[in-house]
Amino acid sequence: MSAALEASRMGVQQRPLAGEWQAGTPAAASRLEIGGLTLGYGRRIIVRDCTLASLAGGHITALLGPNGAGKSTLLRGLAGLLPARGSVKLNGQEMIGRSLEARARHITYMPQSLPQGVALTVMEALVGALKASPPGAGGLPVSGREAAELALALLERLGIAHLALVGLDRLSGGQRQMAGLAQALVRKPEVLLLDEPTSALDLRYQLQVMRLVQQLTREKGLVTVVVLHDLGLAARFADHIVVLGDGTICAEGEPERTLTPAMLAEVYGVSARVERCSHGHLQIMADAPLAG
Numbered sequence: 565m566s567a568a569l570e571a572s573r574m575g576v577q578q579r580p581l582a583g584e585w586q587a588g589t590p591a592a593a594s595r596l597e598i599g600g601l602t603l604g605y606g607r608r609i610i611v612r613d614c615t616l617a618s619l620a621g622g623h624i625t626a627l628l629g630p631n632g633a634g635k636s637t638l639l640r641g642l643a644g645l646l647p648a649r650g651s652v653k654l655n656g657q658e659m660i661g662r663s664l665e666a667r668a669r670h671i672t673y674m675p676q677s678l679p680q681g682v683a684l685t686v687m688e689a690l691v692g693a694l695k696a697s698p699p700g701a702g703g704l705p706v707s708g709r710e711a712a713e714l715a716l717a718l719l720e721r722l723g724i725a726h727l728a729l730v731g732l733d734r735l736s737g738g739q740r741q742m743a744g745l746a747q748a749l750v751r752k753p754e755v756l757l758l759d760e761p762t763s764a765l766d767l768r769y770q771l772q773v774m775r776l777v778q779q780l781t782r783e784k785g786l787v788t789v790v791v792l793h794d795l796g797l798a799a800r801f802a803d804h805i806v807v808l809g810d811g812t813i814c815a816e817g818e819p820e821r822t823l824t825p826a827m828l829a830e831v832y833g834v835s836a837r838v839e840r841c842s843h844g845h846l847q848i849m850a851d852a853p854l855a856g
């Protein structure tokens with residue numbers, strides 16, 4: 565059965581998608597302030613005294629750094645999945661100490677991989693997520709029909725409507741990543757936290773996903789934080805770069821000022837060149853690991 569047919573069976577109007585996930589008027593931008601955030605696992609501190617004065621809505625921050633630097637841990641802390649000391653304020657409201665459920669109304673988090681063994685289709689997972697946590701801050705409950713409409717419109721926009729009726733356990737790695745992104749976006753967060761959203765995607769989908777994340781960030785005024793290992797994608801799509809090394813912030817600022825051979829040598833331990841291509845995009849070429 566096609567997604568469209570199934571959608572109509574579920575009572576979804578087959579009108580042109582003028583719905584929530586079409587391009588629209590920019591929404592009011594949010595603001596996230598992180599002060600002295602310290603967190604880890606049990607007694608082991610991983611991220612120490614992380615302060616980011618102001619992450620503005622409508623902008624993408626790329627969180628970079630070597631393996632084990634603490635990037636995923638920091639995202640989990642922002643999502644409220646780990647106990648933390650310090651402050652995380654969204655539009656002036658303290659998030660630390662709030663319940664996971666209360667935080668999830670404002671902040672959504674896409675982990676590196678979706679949990680295995682979930683016997684739901686992509687559409688069922690999205691509808692379930694929407695009904696459990698209606699979109700947006702203080703959103704009203706949505707009916708099954710509204711949830712199905714929203715979910716289908718989002719899948720269309722992501723270019724994966726053809727996967728609507730496929731079981732999550734039958735998806736390829738890249739398709740699972742796209743389904744995970746849909747689950748993060750469907751609740752219409754104010755803060756969008758994405759952990760390596762493009763690591764399993766082919767070249768076309770990498771660009772498509774980053775472009776869509778950029779469009780939605782601008783349109784909806786989202787504070788978007790994306791962990792990336794691909795520095796070229798970070799240079800191209802991020803407005804702001806934060807480099808984490810061994811649990812502390814080593815560098816922060818605009819891509820051009822932050823992605824420098826000196827930073828790449830110090831934090832990643834490689835000799836590298838940073839040049840502009842004929843299209844004006846920054847290109848990072850790692851030449852060799854540095855000794856020691």
Ligand SMILES: Nc1ncnc2c1ncn2[C@@H]1O[C@H](COP(=O)(O)OP(=O)(O)OP(=O)(O)O)[C@@H](O)[C@H]1O
Pocket residue numbers: 605610629630631632633634635636637638
């Ligand atoms: N669930 C956990 N329990 C205990 N320690 C953990 C857990 N998850 C991660 N760590 C430790 O925290 C440190 C930072 O891990 P984290 O996954 O945050 O790094 P990362 O920068 O995201 O790395 P990568 O780029 O490899 O994904 C590592 O030393 C790791 O072993």
